[in-house]
Amino acid sequence: PTKLKSRRQRWNVRPSEMSKNTLNPIRAIVDGMKLTPNPHKSMIALSIGDPTVFGNLPTSESVLQAMKDAIDSHKYNGYAPSVGYQKSREAVANFYSQPGAPLEAKDVVLTSGCSQAIELAISALCNPGDNILVPCPGFSLYKTMAVSMGIHVKLYNLLPEKSWETDLQQLESLIDDKTTCLIMNNPSNPCGSVFTKTHLCNILSVASRHCIPILADEIYGDMVFPDCEFHSLAPLTRDVPILSCGGLAKRWLVPGWRMGWILIHDRNNVFGPEIREALVRLSQRILGACTVVQGALESILNSTPAEFYQNTISFLKSNSEICFYELSTIPGLTPVMPSGAMYLMVGIEMEHFPEFQNDVEFTERLVTEESVFCLPATAFEYPNFFRIVVTVPEEMLLEACGRIKEFCVRHYRHLSQGSNDLDQ
Amino acid sequence: PTKLKSRRQRWNVRPSEMSKNTLNPIRAIVDGMKLTPNPHKSMIALSIGDPTVFGNLPTSESVLQAMKDAIDSHKYNGYAPSVGYQKSREAVANFYSQPGAPLEAKDVVLTSGCSQAIELAISALCNPGDNILVPCPGFSLYKTMAVSMGIHVKLYNLLPEKSWETDLQQLESLIDDKTTCLIMNNPSNPCGSVFTKTHLCNILSVASRHCIPILADEIYGDMVFPDCEFHSLAPLTRDVPILSCGGLAKRWLVPGWRMGWILIHDRNNVFGPEIREALVRLSQRILGACTVVQGALESILNSTPAEFYQNTISFLKSNSEICFYELSTIPGLTPVMPSGAMYLMVGIEMEHFPEFQNDVEFTERLVTEESVFCLPATAFEYPNFFRIVVTVPEEMLLEACGRIKEFCVRHYRHLSQGSNDLDQ
Numbered sequence: 018p019t020k021l022k023s024r025r026q027r028w029n030v031r032p033s034e035m036s037k038n039t040l041n042p043i044r045a046i047v048d049g050m051k052l053t054p055n056p057h058k059s060m061i062a063l064s065i066g067d068p069t070v071f072g073n074l075p076t077s078e079s080v081l082q083a084m085k086d087a088i089d090s091h092k093y094n095g096y097a098p099s100v101g102y103q104k105s106r107e108a109v110a111n112f113y114s115q116p117g118a119p120l121e122a123k124d125v126v127l128t129s130g131c132s133q134a135i136e137l138a139i140s141a142l143c144n145p146g147d148n149i150l151v152p153c154p155g156f157s158l159y160k161t162m163a164v165s166m167g168i169h170v171k172l173y174n175l176l177p178e179k180s181w182e183t184d185l186q187q188l189e190s191l192i193d194d195k196t197t198c199l200i201m202n203n204p205s206n207p208c209g210s211v212f213t214k215t216h217l218c219n220i221l222s223v224a225s226r227h228c229i230p231i232l233a234d235e236i237y238g239d240m241v242f243p244d245c246e247f248h249s250l251a252p253l254t255r256d257v258p259i260l261s262c263g264g265l266a267k268r269w270l271v272p273g274w275r276m277g278w279i280l281i282h283d284r285n286n287v288f289g290p291e292i293r294e295a296l297v298r299l300s301q302r303i304l305g306a307c308t309v310v311q312g313a314l315e316s317i318l319n320s321t322p323a324e325f326y327q328n329t330i331s332f333l334k335s336n337s338e339i340c341f342y343e344l345s346t347i348p349g350l351t352p353v354m355p356s357g358a359m360y361l362m363v364g365i366e367m368e369h370f371p372e373f374q375n376d377v378e379f380t381e382r383l384v385t386e387e388s389v390f391c392l393p394a395t396a397f398e399y400p401n402f403f404r405i406v407v408t409v410p411e412e413m414l415l416e417a418c419g420r421i422k423e424f425c426v427r428h429y430r431h432l433s434q435g436s437n438d439l440d441q
Numbered sequence: 442p443t444k445l446k447s448r449r450q451r452w453n454v455r456p457s458e459m460s461k462n463t464l465n466p467i468r469a470i471v472d473g474m475k476l477t478p479n480p481h482k483s484m485i486a487l488s489i490g491d492p493t494v495f496g497n498l499p500t501s502e503s504v505l506q507a508m509k510d511a512i513d514s515h516k517y518n519g520y521a522p523s524v525g526y527q528k529s530r531e532a533v534a535n536f537y538s539q540p541g542a543p544l545e546a547k548d549v550v551l552t553s554g555c556s557q558a559i560e561l562a563i564s565a566l567c568n569p570g571d572n573i574l575v576p577c578p579g580f581s582l583y584k585t586m587a588v589s590m591g592i593h594v595k596l597y598n599l600l601p602e603k604s605w606e607t608d609l610q611q612l613e614s615l616i617d618d619k620t621t622c623l624i625m626n627n628p629s630n631p632c633g634s635v636f637t638k639t640h641l642c643n644i645l646s647v648a649s650r651h652c653i654p655i656l657a658d659e660i661y662g663d664m665v666f667p668d669c670e671f672h673s674l675a676p677l678t679r680d681v682p683i684l685s686c687g688g689l690a691k692r693w694l695v696p697g698w699r700m701g702w703i704l705i706h707d708r709n710n711v712f713g714p715e716i717r718e719a720l721v722r723l724s725q726r727i728l729g730a731c732t733v734v735q736g737a738l739e740s741i742l743n744s745t746p747a748e749f750y751q752n753t754i755s756f757l758k759s760n761s762e763i764c765f766y767e768l769s770t771i772p773g774l775t776p777v778m779p780s781g782a783m784y785l786m787v788g789i790e791m792e793h794f795p796e797f798q799n800d801v802e803f804t805e806r807l808v809t810e811e812s813v814f815c816l817p818a819t820a821f822e823y824p825n826f827f828r829i830v831v832t833v834p835e836e837m838l839l840e841a842c843g844r845i846k847e848f849c850v851r852h853y854r855h856l857s858q859g860s861n862d863l864d865q
């Protein structure tokens with residue numbers, strides 16, 4: 018009878034807590050918006066962080082050829098080691114090795130996209146109850162991962178008035194003895210900002226003072242405009258251990274291929290063999306990247322013509338400048354000029370748009386009236402801004418900017434002296 | 442000063458508990474073995490569950506062509522939805538739809554290999570502290586996943602004397618109110634067994650009586666010998682909800698491509714929208730399968746010639762029969778004839794091999810003396826057996842069986858009446 022009692026008598030299958038705690042803020046916000054475009058205007062989406070959607074930024078033919086060669090070789094159909102083929106890891110190590118931050122194959126773990134790199138890095142370093150430091154505004158996946166694992170998130174501020182540099186004091190004030198990882202993202206999604214060497218050293222000082230390892234999300238590494246320089250974090254420190262996450266998605270314009278990596282930088286031997294073993298063990302759960310892409314990797318890294326990278330960059334720079342210039346002329350908007358990546362953040366002077374409660378309502382109405390969709394930065398925990406993806410074709414961007422202007426002009430309200438008087 | 446106290450003063454980065462709890466028993470056992478082959482004999486590995494390693498079982502040219510077409514189309518480089526392209530999900534749904542178990546695109550989640558399918562299914566259904574029912578002997582990943590998530594594992598027995606059918610009574614006795622998932626694997630790794638319709642219905646009865654959803658690992662589905670029939674589980678029940686996990690790895694002989702899926706069968710609407718949403722949310726963590734493989738999927742499923750599947754099956758059957766026949770003549774070994782998949786389990790009558798403590802020592806010495814490596818079934822929680830992978834070329838298999846015979850003959854000890862006398 019005890020046995021009978023403990024039996025389930027009817028169906029009651031509930032989703033797990035972890036699945037309920039896996040929250041994607043972008044989906045939560047976008048799905049909650051009423052996105053009904055103006056039927057008289059074609060829809061323009063400036064919201065999608067996928068550079069391939071409009072067809073104007075194809076990957077290099079040499080990248081595609083590398084894939085076909087890998088297929089024709091018949092060598093890349095079986096299981097690879099869970100951390101990737103030795104040769105492919107070597108190719109990544111050679112590509113990213115620098116004086117001051119040397120890499121060997123053993124320092125590279127290949128993953129299913131940069132997303133899995135981030136997942137493995139957080140899972141290796143953090144326990145439930147720990148906390149991690151996450152940039153704000155920042156890419157939402159860090160928080161999604163952490164919360165689903167019971168890890169607390171402390172947001173540190175990036176300052177738009179300082180080209181989105183970190184508020185170092187506030188960052189430092191968040192650290193306690195449960196802080197097990199500092200996540201930084203350079204170049205930044207959603208800001209398009211690129212940190213100077215000095216600023217990177219300042220961040221490293223904080224990490225060093227408090228002995229916090231860094232997860233450096235450098236997926237947009239080297240995607241910086243010509244007048245700017247990208248510095249990866251690792252060569253700038255001798256003591257702070259760094260897991261640098263990257264992948265093919267952005268620079269090679271093939272996000273669907275799910276090829277990412279973790280570069281383990283540990284010159285001070287802080288991680289020791291234990292963290293490396295943790296990453297290897299975690300990589301065995303689902304195995305990582307598609308072997309065909311792994312087989313093509315060496316050639317993708319070494320044989321893509323320099324011109325391809327340059328063309329992407331000049332397109333992104335040109336589009337960013339056009340967008341910045343156009344939006345600068347619009348009353349009530351404050352665009353922040355980016356230096357890299359593929360995004361541009363725009364501040365909304367909400368006091369001039371009293372019709373709208375916040376960035377979500379603002380961008381919602383922009384769809385209703387002008388059929389232009391920009392992601393409200395509430396999705397990045399940063400209200401009163403919206404993010405523009407600058408990978409769309411130039412004419413489309415211009416058309417979108419024109420419509421945004423009309424929209425703002427239509428809804429802009431001057432702060433009259435009169436209303437100020439009334440307040441007093 | 443409080444602040445200073447809470448600061449970490451020196452580097453002390455520890456791997457997470459989860460990473461420490463991610464245990465791969467195969468690695469743990471194999472890495473602990475002294476595997477030094479006999480220098481006078483070439484190594485033969487009958488241990489590797491990768492059908493591609495010896496080159497004798499290439500995938501179909503049409504499968505490779507589908508990949509190259511997908512690349513040339515330039516359509517599959519961007520992000521797909523996290524559960525996969527609609528068209529690719531539709532193709533899987535059509536391929537696996539059956540009377541009594543219809544599938545639509547919405548019932549399919551594409552994943553990074555069957556491993557991720559298993560991970561998502563367990564993560565969606567189970568909380569820490571719950572328990573799941575896992576076959577013994579069985580594929581080790583179920584336990585690896587569960588333990589890493591704090592989910593308890595209860596092993597239910599498969600009976601070699603009954604062609605590895607489930608011990609239904611023992612299975613049922615394990616169920617309590619914390620049991621949230623029954624995992625079954627048919628055809629089986631490591632047994633090569635294929636369940637009859639009647640036996641499947643018996644398993645379903647247990648699940649139905651106790652209202653336990655089933656994770657059916659059917660990655661070897663349809664890989665059964667011609668004199669046998671494969672029945673997928675879903676059409677045999679009206680009430681038990683089933684997550685059927687599968688993928689391209691085995692039947693299409695491309696395990697490295699990491700293409701898997703979950704088929705959601707829920708005719709009784711027990712899962713409801715909640716479990717589906719849980720799977721979708723979990724799929725957004727790292728996104729799933731490589732888009733090129735997704736793009737090729739429809740053609741892979743629909744245009745692979747029937748001959749290709751038949752050739753694989755007849756090769757596996759022929760090799761299994763050869764292996765079974767050869768090993769049957771060896772004193773002290775009890776091979777169990779498989780009906781499908783690509784494995785064969787061999788019992789070791791340990792009492793006849795007093796030199797060896799267990800299957801691990803037995804297989805270790807087989808390497809030292811004969812340069813033949815078979816996986817000790819302790820890796821599947823099933824001591825005193827070893828597993829042979831029957832995908833190796835026929836001559837290699839024959840040579841290996843010959844060496845196993847010499848080894849056994851050399852070490853076999855008769856249980857003499859004399860020693861029995863002494864015991865009395």
Ligand SMILES: Cc1ncc(COP(=O)(O)O)c(C=O)c1O
Pocket residue numbers: 066129130131132133156202205206234236263264265266272275276277727
């Ligand atoms: C900052 C950042 N990190 C990581 C990722 C994820 O990259 P992947 O598609 O390779 O998983 C993205 C994708 O948009 C990103 O913006």
Ligand SMILES: Cc1ncc(COP(=O)(O)O)c(C=O)c1O
Pocket residue numbers: 303490553554555556557580626629630658660687688689690696699700701
């Ligand atoms: C029973 C079983 N399920 C799942 C898997 C994993 O398949 P995949 O390589 O697609 O992740 C395997 C691989 O050997 C297996 O034997």
